[in-house]
């Protein structure tokens with residue numbers, strides 16, 4: 634597998650599959666309230682540039698979490714397979730939630 638270099642940005646999001654086969658989308662975000670990072674349990678203050686991790690589950694359904702950029706890079710990204718860059722415009726939350734309304738086998742296969 635090619636190792637992806639970099640982090641989500643305004644232009645690019647990242648896509649990969651976790652061990653359960655769930656789609657894992659990493660999207661750059663600015664914190665609008667105080668979040669707690671699942672990676673280190675530390676705080677992400679309002680206004681901080683961070684990584685939104687949106688899962689689109691293999692069997693359907695979505696959920697998302699807010700991570701420090703560095704924690705996502707060090708903990709989460711190394712566990713993902715088939716990592717690739719996706720234009721950020723194609724990873725909007727509404728689009729991913731729509732994607733989660735179907736199980737993996739019945740989604741658009743263009744990617």
Ligand SMILES: [Zn+2]
Nearest residue numbers: 670673701704
């Ligand atoms: Zn963290």
